[in-house]
Amino acid sequence: MSENEADILLVEDNPGDVRLTRGAFKDGKIANTLHVTEDGVEALDFCYQRNEFADARCPDLILLDLNLPRKDGEEVLEELKADSDLRHIPVIVLTSSDSHEDMVKSYDLHANAYLTKPVNPVKFIETIQTLERFWLSLVRLPECDRQ
Template sequence: MSSWNHSGGPAEILLIEDNPGDVRLTREAFKEGQIENTLHVAKDGVEALDFLFKRGEYADAPCPDIILLDLNLPGKNGDEVLEEIRDDPHLSRIPVIVLTSSEAESDIVKSYELRANAYLTKPVNPVEFIETIQSFKSFWLSIVRLPPCDNQ
């Protein structure tokens, strides 16, 4: 199974996640899913925004086709990152999927108020975590048509 983005190439995915174990499991799930993609990782909200706004070492960073965002991040938290993405006319159309351990109704409501495209709770069980990521991939990278990037 292969993925496509607006340019016909592998999907560019930005994972914003500070937990190395979750990053490893996500990479494993993408590898097992055989969906062509390039996974970029930002370990906190500040690094993610530098990547998205092409600042500093990220001057040549690609515009992601989709963003996986943890809420519990050091520095700028996920809500702050999501708010900045949605406030920028060049980034606002990128689908943002919240992928977090929080099951709090207030976090779910706030994420959707900030215009997250989906909210997924990370399972604690590694096998279930991988299954969740693979379900995400099957839908968002195989079925959904992603918008072209407008990050100039």
């Protein structure tokens, strides 16, 4: 990944949250490409460059909702972190769940961070922009082995 350039995978089935996240990244100062998948199966296909995502670039950062159709976020997280080629990708759980059990389980599965989505749209955008500044400006991310 070159400085100020990132491929971000948002795994989110709520169109409103996708819209807010896109807007927050668009307003940010960091050049990035936001890819969106709507369920856990698509997310794994994207990361493994399978099916319709055969030409996808390996994401530098994954924003993962827990409550997903077909394969939930915990299953996706567990599979990603078990794969030696993908486990280095930071996975930020971004969910509406404020359950202590969900948080602990996510960290047990090696999530890099757990954020509860604010209900207020302005706070939601602020959260995304803070996440973007931290993970894409301050943190050094490794290059993905899969290209």
